[in-house]
Amino acid sequence: MVTLSDIKNYKDLQSLDDKNLKELCASIREEITKVVNINGGHLSSSLGAVELIISLLKVFDPQKDKIIFDVGHQSYAYKLLTDRKDRFGTLRKWGGISGFPNPSESKLDHYIGGHSSISISAALGYAKARDLLKQDHHVVAVLGDGALINGVAMEALNSIKETKSRIILILNDNKMSINERVGGFADHLAKLSVHPVYTKIKETIKDQCKHLPKGEIIEKKLSGIKYSLKHFLQPANMFEELGISYWGPFDGHNLQEMETIFNLATRYHKPLLIHIVTQKGKGVPYAEEKPAIYHGVSPTQKSKIVKCNSVEWSSKSWSEAFSETILKFAQEDSKIVCLTAAMKEGSKLHKFQESFPDRFFDVGIAEEHMLSFAAGLSAGGLKPVVSIYSTFLQRAMDQLVIDIAMQQLPVVIAVDRAGLVGEDGPTHHGLFDVCWARSIPGLNIIAPRDIEELEIMLRCALDKREPSLIRFPKGIAPLRIGHYTLRNDEIWGKSVLLEKGTTWAIATYGTGLIIAYEAYELATKMGIPTPSILDIRFIKPLDRRHIEEILSSHKTVITLEEGYKAGGIGEAICEIASNLQNPAKLKLLAIEDRFVPHGSKTEQLKGCNLTAEEVVNLYLAN
Numbered sequence: 264m265v266t267l268s269d270i271k272n273y274k275d276l277q278s279l280d281d282k283n284l285k286e287l288c289a290s291i292r293e294e295i296t297k298v299v300n301i302n303g304g305h306l307s308s309s310l311g312a313v314e315l316i317i318s319l320l321k322v323f324d325p326q327k328d329k330i331i332f333d334v335g336h337q338s339y340a341y342k343l344l345t346d347r348k349d350r351f352g353t354l355r356k357w358g359g360i361s362g363f364p365n366p367s368e369s370k371l372d373h374y375i376g377g378h379s380s381i382s383i384s385a386a387l388g389y390a391k392a393r394d395l396l397k398q399d400h401h402v403v404a405v406l407g408d409g410a411l412i413n414g415v416a417m418e419a420l421n422s423i424k425e426t427k428s429r430i431i432l433i434l435n436d437n438k439m440s441i442n443e444r445v446g447g448f449a450d451h452l453a454k455l456s457v458h459p460v461y462t463k464i465k466e467t468i469k470d471q472c473k474h475l476p477k478g479e480i481i482e483k484k485l486s487g488i489k490y491s492l493k494h495f496l497q498p499a500n501m502f503e504e505l506g507i508s509y510w511g512p513f514d515g516h517n518l519q520e521m522e523t524i525f526n527l528a529t530r531y532h533k534p535l536l537i538h539i540v541t542q543k544g545k546g547v548p549y550a551e552e553k554p555a556i557y558h559g560v561s562p563t564q565k566s567k568i569v570k571c572n573s574v575e576w577s578s579k580s581w582s583e584a585f586s587e588t589i590l591k592f593a594q595e596d597s598k599i600v601c602l603t604a605a606m607k608e609g610s611k612l613h614k615f616q617e618s619f620p621d622r623f624f625d626v627g628i629a630e631e632h633m634l635s636f637a638a639g640l641s642a643g644g645l646k647p648v649v650s651i652y653s654t655f656l657q658r659a660m661d662q663l664v665i666d667i668a669m670q671q672l673p674v675v676i677a678v679d680r681a682g683l684v685g686e687d688g689p690t691h692h693g694l695f696d697v698c699w700a701r702s703i704p705g706l707n708i709i710a711p712r713d714i715e716e717l718e719i720m721l722r723c724a725l726d727k728r729e730p731s732l733i734r735f736p737k738g739i740a741p742l743r744i745g746h747y748t749l750r751n752d753e754i755w756g757k758s759v760l761l762e763k764g765t766t767w768a769i770a771t772y773g774t775g776l777i778i779a780y781e782a783y784e785l786a787t788k789m790g791i792p793t794p795s796i797l798d799i800r801f802i803k804p805l806d807r808r809h810i811e812e813i814l815s816s817h818k819t820v821i822t823l824e825e826g827y828k829a830g831g832i833g834e835a836i837c838e839i840a841s842n843l844q845n846p847a848k849l850k851l852l853a854i855e856d857r858f859v860p861h862g863s864k865t866e867q868l869k870g871c872n873l874t875a876e877e878v879v880n881l882y883l884a885n
Contacts (some may be wrong), residue, residue: 266290273320273344284518288313292546294351295339302354303562303686304362305336307544307554308408311437311515315539316340318521319403319433322529325371328401329389335363335376337407337435345371355562355686357862357870363690377690378658379410379628383419383432390428401529402428407435408543408558409605413628415658423534424506431528432507432536435515437543437554502536511538516545555608562686567865568739573780577714577742581735584714585677586611588721589648593619598646599725602637604630610650610679630655634662634674641672646725652680653693653734660699668706673728675721681710681734682774682825683868688861693734694854698830700732701803707731708802710773713741716749716800723755736774736825738864744776745796758806760813761796767882768795768813768847770836771823772802778823778868781875789879794821802832810839814846821850821881825873828853850881 265283267290270276279287291313299306317340323330325345332338342360343351347369353359364372374385386404393400410416411434423430502509508531513520521539528535543558544550550557568576577584593599593615600622601615607625616623626633630651637647656663656678667674681693700708707729711717717735724731745761753759761776762783769779779796786793797813799805814820814836822833833851840846854871868874 267294267343267348270344270348272346272348273325276317276321276344281519284317288317288518289546291317291340291343294343296547296550298351298354299339299560301563302352302356303560304339304355305558306547306560307550307557308334308337308437309339310547310550311541311543311545311554312337312405312407312435313340313545314516314518315405315433315435315521315541316344318518318525319405320344321522322525323401323403325373328403329373329386330403330405331374331382331386331389332364332376333382333404333406333410334379334408337405338364338376342369345369355688355861357860357866359861361688361861362686363688375690377688378654379408380406380413380416382406382410383416383423383430386430386432387419387422387426387428390430391426394428401431403431403433405433405435407437409628414631420502420505420507428534429532430534431531432534434511434536434538435541436512436538437541507534507536509536509538511536512540513538515539515541558608562863569777569781571777571780572784573745574741574777575743577740579714579740580611580738581717581740582609582611582679584717584740585650585679585721585735586615588718589677590615590618592722592725593622596646596725597622598644599648600624600640600645601648601650602626602633602640603650604628604633604655606650606652606655606679609652610677612650630659631662634659634676635666637674638662638666638670638672641667641674642670646673646675648675648677648721648725650677650679652691653678653682653696654680654684654691656696663700663706664703667730668703671705672730673725674730675724676730676732677721678732678734680737682736683859683864683871684737685864685867686861689858692859693736694826694859696732696734697802697824697826697832701830701835705730706803709733710800710802711735712744712773712776712798712800715743719749719754727755734773741777744780745798756801756804756806758800758809759798760809761798762793764793764795764817766792766817767819767821768797768817769821769823769878770797770799770810770813770832772799772832774825775823775873778873778875778878782878785875785879786882791879791883794882799832805832805835805839807839810836811843814840814843814849817847819850819882819885820847821852821878823852823873823878825868826853828855848885852878852881 265279265286292310295309347360350360355362361368364376366372382404386402390402500509513524524537528537542551543554589601601612602624603610603612604626605628607613637649640647678696681696684691700706709720711720720733724733747759747761771779776798783793822836824831828851831853833853837849840849859867859871
């Protein structure tokens with residue numbers, strides 16, 4: 264029996280027969296499941312791609328050929344077979360290997376694959392560079408989890424005919440993105456998958472393989488099938504119309520079939536899409552039954568909740584708190600509609616969909632479309648609330664600027680996963696939204712400190728009828744931070760002084776308040792003056808009057824934020840201080856000019872010096 268321990272790397276696959284390869288697949292699935300259940304990670308996607316990756320590595324050599332995964336969380340088997348088997352236990356840990364492909368980790372990873380739908384464009388670039396440099400290797404893009412059903416991928420598909428470069432696209436079709444695929448293109452793929460003419464392709468190509476190396480016979484047969492498809496199938500095959508030959512669908516768990524097809528593809532000299540059908544969660548019953556639930560698995564050892572006398576924790580995540588709040592408001596107001604981009608489960612919006620199926624829109628992996636769609640809903644008289652991760656909001660900057668803010672349309676954008684996100688690492692951190700959104704005229708940016716304030720701010724944003732961005736982090740939400748009760752005149756646009764000290768102050772927002780209160784308690788233990796704590800709350804527009812008072816009444820002010828220093832509130836407060844006479848000495852504590860590695864959030868905060876100890880040390884360094 265062959266197991267993963269018997270394999271050094273992908274080159275050993277050539278000596279294995281079909282029985283051994285199946286045994287290896289089972290062993291790889293066992294290792295993936297074991298590590299992911301401890302470290303957390305993307306389980307069902309990687310389980311479904313095991314045979315696909317083994318077949319790829321039997322035919323293509325990543326030392327020469329360029330294999331680009333899209334999205335990269337399906338690549339765990341690839342990592343195990345490309346010299347990272349001994350380090351796989353460090354998956355997603357601080358200092359360990361990434362949960363996504365990363366060229367800085369291995370020369371056999373050819374492109375970072377953290378966000379969806381970029382592989383075709385990148386592969387086209389690789390292929391055109393190969394052609395112009397007169398090189399000879401294959402370029403393969405492996406698309407999965409709904410990555411093809413996206414505007415970015417469609418733009419790339421449209422360019423293939425004009426680029427005239429040989430490229431192989433492998434569509435790993437598991438009928439899912441994270442939740443089930445949505446939209447007309449998903450229906451198109453489904454119809455292709457069940458059409459009898461397409462199912463006949465497998466038998467045809469197998470039959471022709473008996474006559475290899477007579478490639479011209481296969482080419483002629485494929486051309487004949489292409490002609491038949493164009494004229495007899497409804498709907499028409501869109502890939503053929505774009506100048507891309509289409510083969511499939513094939514069984515993505517049949518090793519012999521895929522190896523045959525991939526070998527044929529190496530002899531084909533036109534752009535080609537190979538449609539592979541797989542089962543998400545394959546080989547692990549609970550992941551097969553609930554692939555969306557086990558798309559992402561949390562680590563066994565979760566980050567400990569900070570114990571702080573001024574923080575009362577809830578049992579809910581921020582996502583759950585948001586979804587329950589917007590559901591309650593929607594029951595009161597029939598104009599409220601909710602949108603997400605393939606993140607129904609992650610954003611905990613399944614109850615909203617169940618309650619208001621006609622007022623819930625999952626647009627698939629199409630963030631740009633979602634924001635323009637929301638703008639249209641708003642212009643038409645509804646109250647759209649968009650739920651989106653901070654990292655994915657980056658993909659829709661233009662729509663936020665022009666479609667929403669420039670037209671002053673009252674769209675509320677709930678920005679989930681704002682700040683550091685832990686093990687998913689640099690492609691998924693929510694560290695940029697404050698930096699770039701602050702420059703957008705007329706956009707409110709709000710950071711509620713706890714569940715109580717989330718509900719207040721969300722209701723106010725819906726009533727205010729202005730474009731608003733409400734950001735909150737990943738993880739458990741505090742029920743209440745501090746002991747301050749808001750007055751009615753402080754609800755909108757005002758910062759709040761939660762604690763009043765004498766010599767120094769901390770100005771912060773959101774998750775920074777937990778660190779601020781830790782520093783407050785540390786100062787008490789050390790017997791040094793306790794700081795004032797100013798909750799900025801409104802990142803834009805800033806409450807200049809309150810900030811000026813803090814700058815004028817303290818000797819030292821430390822700005823603290825779980826975001827980048829460049830473009831952050833620290834810089835904004837420096838600008839305010841520059842217009843004052845004898846302002847406090849300002850010290851900025853934020854993330855410097857670097858991409859923060861994957862690991863636990865506690866490790867990331869410490870690595871970025873965002874700790875209570877660092878805050879107190881900054882004060883003492885005066």
